[in-house]
Amino acid sequence: MRQRRDLSIWRWFEFFPVRDRTAIVSLGEGTTPLIPAKRLGAKLGIANLYLKNDTVLPTGSLKDRSNSVGISVGKELGFDTASVISTGNAAASVAAYAAAAGMRAIVMVPKGTALSKIIQSRAYGATVIVVDGRFDYEVADLYRSAVKELGWYDCLSSNPYRVGKKSYAYELVDQFDGGVPDWVIHPTAGGTGIFCMWQGFREFLSLGWINRLPKLVAAQSEAAAPFVLAVEKASAEIEPVVARETIAESIQVGNPVALGWRALAALRESKGTAVALSDGEILAAQSLTASLADIFAEPAAATSVAAAKKLRETGMIKTDDVVVCNLTGHGLKQPEAVHGSEEEFAPIVPTLAALREQIRSASDLAGK
Numbered sequence: 001m002r003q004r005r006d007l008s009i010w011r012w013f014e015f016f017p018v019r020d021r022t023a024i025v026s027l028g029e030g031t032t033p034l035i036p037a038k039r040l041g042a043k044l045g046i047a048n049l050y051l052k053n054d055t056v057l058p059t060g061s062l063k064d065r066s067n068s069v070g071i072s073v074g075k076e077l078g079f080d081t082a083s084v085i086s087t088g089n090a091a092a093s094v095a096a097y098a099a100a101a102g103m104r105a106i107v108m109v110p111k112g113t114a115l116s117k118i119i120q121s122r123a124y125g126a127t128v129i130v131v132d133g134r135f136d137y138e139v140a141d142l143y144r145s146a147v148k149e150l151g152w153y154d155c156l157s158s159n160p161y162r163v164g165k166k167s168y169a170y171e172l173v174d175q176f177d178g179g180v181p182d183w184v185i186h187p188t189a190g191g192t193g194i195f196c197m198w199q200g201f202r203e204f205l206s207l208g209w210i211n212r213l214p215k216l217v218a219a220q221s222e223a224a225a226p227f228v229l230a231v232e233k234a235s236a237e238i239e240p241v242v243a244r245e246t247i248a249e250s251i252q253v254g255n256p257v258a259l260g261w262r263a264l265a266a267l268r269e270s271k272g273t274a275v276a277l278s279d280g281e282i283l284a285a286q287s288l289t290a291s292l293a294d295i296f297a298e299p300a301a302a303t304s305v306a307a308a309k310k311l312r313e314t315g316m317i318k319t320d321d322v323v324v325c326n327l328t329g330h331g332l333k334q335p336e337a338v339h340g341s342e343e344e345f346a347p348i349v350p351t352l353a354a355l356r357e358q359i360r361s362a363s364d365l366a367g368k
């Protein structure tokens with residue numbers, strides 16, 4: 001039996017740099033839900049708030065958009081080993097897509113990366129190498145020498161074929177029935193999402209399929225916010241910063257080396273901005289997104305919601321603006337970010353009296 005319509009990003013085959021359809025490596029990525037978040041929007045004072053739920057992508061993060069395209073090209077070019085360094089999500093995604101392509105995956109992560117992400121990469125069959133060093137420095141240096149020496153297919157953002165995140169733009173226009181939101185807010189590390197979305201929207205504009213462009217916002221942790229610094233200084237260059245520890249570990253990148261200045265140009269051309277969020281603001285946004293929009297996103301992903309809140313508070317986002325927050329990774333990627341006390345989860349004896357007591361104290365805690 002034939003499927004009638006391809007709902008993956010490959011609906012947009014002609015916009016991607018793959019020549020031969022038989023080279024496509026797809027796990028069904030794309031057309032993720034665009035959810036009108038009424039309750040969350042009411043809380044933030046944004047009447048038209050939408051969440052683009054990329055937590056449902058095959059490996060649980062936005063990286064599947066880029067790797068489906070990137071690995072397809074790698075396969076077409078005849079590589080047998082794909083590699084990446086990663087704060088976790090790219091590792092799992094490269095691991096899965098390389099396996100699907102019949103390639104070996106070698107992924108490097110810095111010491112301290114969430115075990116759940118490492119385990120996921122291993123489960124897909126990747127060779128996972130944990131390096132005692134900082135992501136932007138020692139890990140990156142080792143990785144670059146290894147790629148040169150060993151001839152791996154490099155799946156970092158410097159790979160020009162990893163343009164799958166253009167599909168955000170295509171899908172949003174489709175999901176808004178040819179319309180364009182006023183704002184798209186994207187959790188930002190290397191800048192691939194911002195750069196690719198801008199390209200995607202501009203392609204549709206030049207084809208006459210849309211008649212305006214959205215403002216793009218880079219949401220960053222204040223512990224790793226080179227885009228925010230550059231926007232504040234109105235600089236055309238990105239100055240690398242030394243990233244500090246943050247709960248938003250997936251976007252703990254201080255040196256967006258390959259695409260930084262291009263993504264910055266996209267932010268400027270779109271008349272958008274960049275917003276820095278504290279860990280407290282990020283965790284609060286994660287919790288609001290789960291309780292008021294029923295999506296459990298990882299902290300890095302929730303920076304988009306935290307940024308929407310902040311931009312609404314400063315008045316930059318108006319109450320009737322159409323705002324899309326990209327939720328780029330699943331909460332189960334980093335479950336330890338949501339603390340529960342041992343006491344709260346201590347087992348009860350199996351009696352109704354103990355159950356009543358537990359429910360009463362849980363209600364007291366929640367103030368209900």
Ligand SMILES: Cc1ncc(COP(=O)(O)O)c(C=O)c1O
Pocket residue numbers: 061062087089090157187188189190191192193194250251298300301328329
């Ligand atoms: C959950 C999550 N969100 C967002 C990003 C941002 O990546 P980029 O700025 O390259 O689009 C990443 C990757 O680093 C990520 O893992």
